[in-house]
Amino acid sequence: MVTILSRTPRLSDFAFVHTAAYVEVEDVFRSESFGRTHDAETKMRRANRELEQVEETRTTGRPKPSANFKRSSGRAGGWLEEPRESRETVRAILNAATESMLLLDASGTVLALNQTTAKRLGKSADELIGRYIFDFLPPSVAAARRARLDEVVRSGQPAQFEDERQGMFFEHKLLPVFDERGKVVRVAVCGQEITERKHTQQRQAEALELNRAILATSTVGIMAYRATGQCVFANEAAGLIVGASVEQLLQQNFRQNPDWREHGLLQMAEEALRTRKMRRGEIHGATTFGKELWLDCQMVPFVSGGELHLLVLNCEITNQKRAEEVLRGFSRRLRRAQDEERRHLARGLHDSTAQKLAAVNMNLGRLKHLVAGTDPAVRNLVGDIAALVEDCSKEVRTLSYLLHPPLLDQLGLPAACRSYLEGFSKRSGVRVRLDVPDDLGRLPASAELALFRVLQEALANIQRHSGSKTASIRLTRAANRVVLKVSDRGRGISAAVLRDVAQGFGGPGLGLLSMRERVDQLGGRLEIESGTKGTTLVATLPLPVRH
Ligand SMILES: Nc1ncnc2c1ncn2[C@@H]1O[C@H](COP(=O)(O)OP(=O)(O)O)[C@@H](O)[C@H]1O
Ligand SMILES: [Mg+2]
Secondary structure, rough: OOOOOOOOOOHHHHHHHHOHHHHHHHHHHHHHOOOHHHHHHHHHHHHHHHHHHHHHHHHHOOOOOOOOHHHOOOOHHHHHHHHHHHHHHHHHHHOOOEEEEEEOOOOOEEEEEOOHHHHHHHHOHHHEEEEEEEEHHHHHHHHHHHHHHHHHHOOOOOOOEEEEEEEEEEEEEEEEEEEEOOOOEEEEEEEEHHHHHHHHHHHHHHHHHHHHHHHHHHOOEEEEOOOOOOOEEEOHHHHHHHOOOOHHHHOOOOHHHHHHHHHHHHHHHHHHHHHHHOEEEEEEEEOOOOEEEEEEEEEEEEOOEEEEEEEEEEEOOOHHHHHHHHHHHHHHHHHHHHHHHHHHHHHHHHHHHHHHHHHHHHHHHHHHHHOOOOOHHHHHHHHHHHHHHHHHHHHHHHHHHHHHHHHHHHHHEEEEEEEEHHHHHHHOOOOEOOOOOOOOOOOOOOHHHHHHHHHHHHHHHHHHHOOOOOEEEEEEEOOOEEEEEEEEEOOOOOOOHHHHHHHHOOOOHHHHHHHHHHHHHHHOEEEEEEOOOOEEEEEEOHHHHHH
């Protein structure tokens, strides 16, 4: 016979698995809300009555119900038809649970428990049953849990709480069990160790806190938008950069923002969303207060909650852009001053020094006549001086030419190129093919000088770096532009130098950079194509349309 809701338990009744207790425990644990614990008890009583009937049937010799019948009878608690087996099953289930399960009376005396509880408390079931549970807990924990139990007994309400014991975290559920008069007579306790979960939560909370701190203190404006265009997140910096509040940004829908369309941001956003790839660009605009603004803008698509979003990172680069502009202005002025200085020097050398040397040469010619037939030592000396003067005048002419070819101003680019190339080939041993249409005509002086300097620098690089023995130059003119193409068949420019030049840094020297700046300054562009088979440099300058 099975005892139900025994008030005066003997130890054997509770020995590790007390069937009645487990019926209760199981039903109580199965009931999800406390309101159903009454049902659970009613069910349990019914189950017990059925059990008694089954036992009676057995003893009066009536045929046992078939296994089939047992399975299909569908009655609640049908498994109780085999009490011993049922007990074993319940015992196994409860002992297999990783949660600790306990049945206490209203004062905290242990009535039943599973193995997990015994293990967790480091005691055997026999040591625990019939004892006051709080004696096995550290005093600080015991007091708090005692208060929880009292509260459940007093209120008849289930409770759920977490606490910490010796560095481990537990989550407890307390469910009251009532007698017929509705008084709480027992409390089922289910405890679960949640240390790992707690640590994970802690780590997550720390990571979130770090994220929050980064977002709040970052000087990069960070915004997130739905693909529909609605802003769902903006940090302080995002607002500060554009001169808006975070609230204003949160009301923004980029698809309805004319600024986004005007500054190419909308197109960037659409591309990023369509290709699912990061897009980056520099944006020039103005803040809401009309202050000039340069942004380095990155757009990164990401998925959140199964929905496509766009992360926008704005880095303000207005000061950097201004500094670059100032620097460009300086280097423009420096180049202009350099060009003027060169022109001035070239003219001085050509018009004055070279003329004077020519005069010295003429005088030396006369001196030669005067000293003819005199001391041979004097004649030789005059001869040496004449040779030196001749060298000097050649050097002065070359120097003047390199500084600024007089032909450039007088006869224009093709003539200056031709005469420059002659000297260059002689000096360097590089054969150069020049291809210029007869009707190229004159170009604006600034364009002629810029192209001449590009040519000069390109040829110097071919001689110094390429290892090529040949070069070819082609000048072409269309209605609105002039194109200079300089190619060699040398070893090519390294990728690192090309990257530096593309980003506006100097390479090892300043030649390529200065070519680019000269061309940029006139609104043109410089393209460099380089590989192991050689280098081709293309400088394109816009021209005013000829009428
Ligand atoms: N035609 C070329 N062939 C091979 N390498 C070149 C060529 N032109 C330039 N380079 C490489 O690019 C570098 C940068 O050239 P440049 O800016 O003119 O500076 P510099 O001539 O003073 O070194 C050179 O040092 C060289 O390594
Ligand atoms: Mg160079």
